[in-house]
Amino acid sequence: MSDGLERHLAALDTDIERQPGPRPLPPELQAVPAFPLTSLPDSIRPWVQDVSERMACPPDFVAVPMLVGLSSLAARKLAVRPQQKTDWEERANMWGLIVGRPGLMKSPAQSAALLPLRAMEAMSGEVYRDAVKDNDQALKVAKIRQRAREVNAAAALKKNPEAAFQLECSVELESPKHERFVVNNLTYESAGAILADNPGGILLERDEIASLLRNLAQEEQAEARGFYLQSWSGGPYLFDRIGRGHIRIDDLRVSVIGGIQPGPLSRLIKDAHRHGSDGLLERFVIAWPDDPGQWREVDRWPDNVAKKCAREAFERIQQLDTVQLGAEHSQLDGNGLPFLRLAVDARTLFVEWRTELEGQLRGASGGALLESALSKFRKHVPALALTLHLAAGKTGPVDMQSLAQSLELADYFQAHASRAYASGIRPTVKAAKAILVKIKTGALEPSFTARKVYRSGWEGLNDRETVEAGLDILLEYGWLMESVFADGGRPTTLYSLRPGVQP
Secondary structure, eight states: OOHHHHHHHHHHHHHHTTSOOOOOOOOSSOOOOOOOGGGSOTTTHHHHHHHHHHHTSOTHHHHHHHHHHHHHHHHHHOEEEOSSSSOOOBOOOOEEEEEOOTTSSHHHHHHHHTHHHHHHHHHHHHHHHHHHHHHHHHHHHHHHHHHHHHHHHHHHHHHOTTOOOOOSOSSOOOOOOOOOSEESOOOHHHHHHHHHHOTTOEEEEEEEOHHHHHHHTSGGGHHHHHHHHHHHHOOOEEEEETTTEEEEESSOOEEEEEEEOHHHHHHHHHHHHHHOOOSTGGGEEEEOOOOOOSOOOOOOOOOHHHHHHHHHHHHHHHTOOHHHHTOBOOSSSTTSOOEEEBOHHHHHHHHHHHHHHHHHHHTOOSOHHHHHHHHTHHHHHHHHHHHHHHHTTOOSSBOHHHHHHHHHHHHHHHHHHHHHHTGGGHHHHHHHHHHHHHHHTTSSOSSBOHHHHHTTTOTTOOOHHHHHHHHHHHHHTTSEEEEEEOSSSSOEEEEEEOTTOOO
16 A cells, blocks of 8 residues: 555544444335234134244235235226215225245245135136037037028029028027136237136236236337236226237226245336336335244144135125125216225225325325325225225125225335335345455455455445445445545545444
């Protein structure tokens, strides 16, 4: 080290010693509440708890897919109108993300939560296959009869050129429709045909959804991305099929549930921050629980009573009689779907909650993405309330308890959204901690450059932008000091521990 640099650092040390000591680095992730099991109706809570305990996974990984699955059925049947007099109406379809590292049982938990839907899917497949066989048989019979009519007509004309006869069949056979409940890959090209037979909507389930979201971010997927955007909010949609005519969906609805790892989610959020967002990611409710801790063996029989109750909750919504439910119906506004309003006391609580939300949005300081995500709770809250109301087997207007449970879930999802949209700082804090470890182990000299860090090839520290951001945090929190030194050449920024600081 040159004499000039030594004198420069000595003077800097003297100045630094007068400043207070370093502050603890911020956590990599914001604190979040545990899943509020009390927000679930008695019909599904025991099964969520049973699956979670037997799989030793957070209950979030069971509860959120189950709520999205139930909401996908509710969206097929009726809507909810949060206000007393207006035609503002929401369908119950939801998009959900469960976030966790590999190996935390996201996929098995999600699969267990959606078993009732898969059973419906399997049953509808059998019904469809039988209907296709019957239709094929009917077509064969119709062709035989048509040939017989043609033979009879020819014979009649041979005897009498003026004879009257009938060639056309008076009844047209319609192709059977395949009722679908859950799909694993809904491409834009296949969506038109599936949704034409299922105008109430379907559920798209993905074990790992990051690939779909990355694919939709490509420029050439703009049309598919627009389809998904509208499938959350609803409204008429026209599929143009080259050479095959058009398919019109009067009210496009798709529910989505999928798992994602923290890294890919943080990168998607970072890209949305950097390039702007059209609101696709913000439409998801996010469950990002803390790691469940040490694994423990649980080997016991499933709670079949709880499992049966959960299955019946799905079946109850699927077989819903909207007249017996007490739903209203209006052809003059909305989409013509039956609907429920909120009970009087629930309506009062909803107005209080929404007033607070709107004030929060108008004074939002958590960033554009978080503000956009929070604005979607205008739909999430009434949609969840309707789903919980139906899952509990209640009739009449959406009651106070269902809305209160929905608001409890909203608090949970908003906290987890804050964790997710602030997760862009996570790699930065990890990098800062990793730099301190390199200093402690002697891998970094007492004075070093940012280039030395990111050119060393260390895991998590091989990206210049991340390393520089980590160094900035260490400077901000008082762990490092920096010195710009120019000894007749290009200025060099050197970093070193503050005097008396132990990494």
